Amino acid sequence: MAEPLAAATTAQHGQPDIVSKRDFLKLVTISGAAIGAGAFAWPFIASMNPSRDVLALSSVEVDLTPVQAGQGITVVWRGKPIFVRHRTEAEIKEAVDTPLQAMIEPVPDADRVKPGHAQWIVVIGICTHLGCVPLGNKPTDPRGDYGGWFCPCHGSQYDTAGRVRHGPAPLNLFLPPYAFESDTKIRIG
Numbered sequence: 160m161a162e163p164l165a166a167a168t169t170a171q172h173g174q175p176d177i178v179s180k181r182d183f184l185k186l187v188t189i190s191g192a193a194i195g196a197g198a199f200a201w202p203f204i205a206s207m208n209p210s211r212d213v214l215a216l217s218s219v220e221v222d223l224t225p226v227q228a229g230q231g232i233t234v235v236w237r238g239k240p241i242f243v244r245h246r247t248e249a250e251i252k253e254a255v256d257t258p259l260q261a262m263i264e265p266v267p268d269a270d271r272v273k274p275g276h277a278q279w280i281v282v283i284g285i286c287t288h289l290g291c292v293p294l295g296n297k298p299t300d301p302r303g304d305y306g307g308w309f310c311p312c313h314g315s316q317y318d319t320a321g322r323v324r325h326g327p328a329p330l331n332l333f334l335p336p337y338a339f340e341s342d343t344k345i346r347i348g
C-alpha cells in the first residue's frame with residue numbers, strides 16, 4: 160500500500176484526499192515531461208516560421224514575353240527550379256496526339272496545361288527518380304527522344320508535357336501551382 164505524505168489536502172465533501180508519495184512522484188515526473196516537451200517544441204515551432212526572404216519568394220511573377228516558341232527558361236520558386244517552356248505548334252500536336260498507353264504515368268496533355276494556354280508548359284524541374292535537375296531548358300541542352308527534358312543521372316526522359324516516357328523515373332514532372340495573370344504573365348505560387 161502507498162505510504163501517505165505528511166501533508167493531506169481537503170477534498171470535496173470534507174473528505175481528506177491523501178496524496179501518496181508515489182502519486183506525488185508521478186505528478187512531478189509528468190510536469191517535468193510537459194515542461195521538457197514545451198522547451199523542445201518552442202524552438203522547433205519557431206524554426207518552422209518562414210523567414211521574410213522566404214515569404215517574399217512564396218510567389219514569383221514571370222514575364223513570358225521574351226520566351227520565343229521552342230525556348231524555355233528556368234525560374235526559382237521556393238528554392239526549386241521551375242521550367243517554363245514555350246511549346247511550338249508541332250510540339251503541342253505531338254503531345255496531344257500521343258496515346259496514353261505509351262506513357263509510364265498516363266495523363267492527357269490537357270491536364271498538364273492551363274485552358275487556352277496550351278503553348279505554355281510549367282513544371283517543377285526535379286526528376287521524379289532521385290531528384291536531379293533534368294537538362295533541356297537551355298538551347299544547347301539535350302532534350303531526349305521525346306523533345307522535353309533529359310535527366311543525365313540515370314537517363315530518364317520526359318516529353319514536352321513533362322510526362323515521363325522513359326524510366327527509371329516513375330512519375331511525371333510535378334506541376335507547381337500557378338495562374339495566368341494575363342496572356343504574357345504568370346504567377347507561380
Ligand code: FES
Nearest residue numbers: 286288289310313
Ligand atoms: S534522378 Fe533522374 S533518372 Fe535518376
